[in-house]
Amino acid sequence: AEILVQIWYMQDAAGTVTIDTEEADVVHQTIHGQDVMIVSKVYTDQNYQIVWVDEIQQYMVDLIGRDVALDDLLPIAEAMLHG
Numbered sequence: 001a002e003i004l005v006q007i008w009y010m011q012d013a014a015g016t017v018t019i020d021t022e023e024a025d026v027v028h029q030t031i032h033g034q035d036v037m038i039v040s041k042v043y044t045d046q047n048y049q050i051v052w053v054d055e056i057q058q059y060m061v062d063l064i065g066r067d068v069a070l071d072d073l074l075p076i077a078e079a080m081l082h083g
Helices: 070-082
Strands: 002-009 025-031 034-042 046-054 059-066
Touching: 002 070, 025 070, 034 070, 046 070, 059 070
Parallel strands: none
Antiparallel strands: 002 059, 025 034, 034 046, 046 059
């Protein structure tokens, strides 16, 4: 099992970030007032991604759980968004 946090700072940056949603379950919800996208996809194991963009501070967060339950990832996202 593995949990990764990737943060991209977008201020004065050019480029794109791609989230693999092909053949994945995608759910949009709100956590602490922030819109997030939850992507569930099976590669060799179950993977979840919780992704959000903070347009005011200009960064994007990609919280990834590989072979980690969504119920274990959500509290991490909630803590990151609450703090």
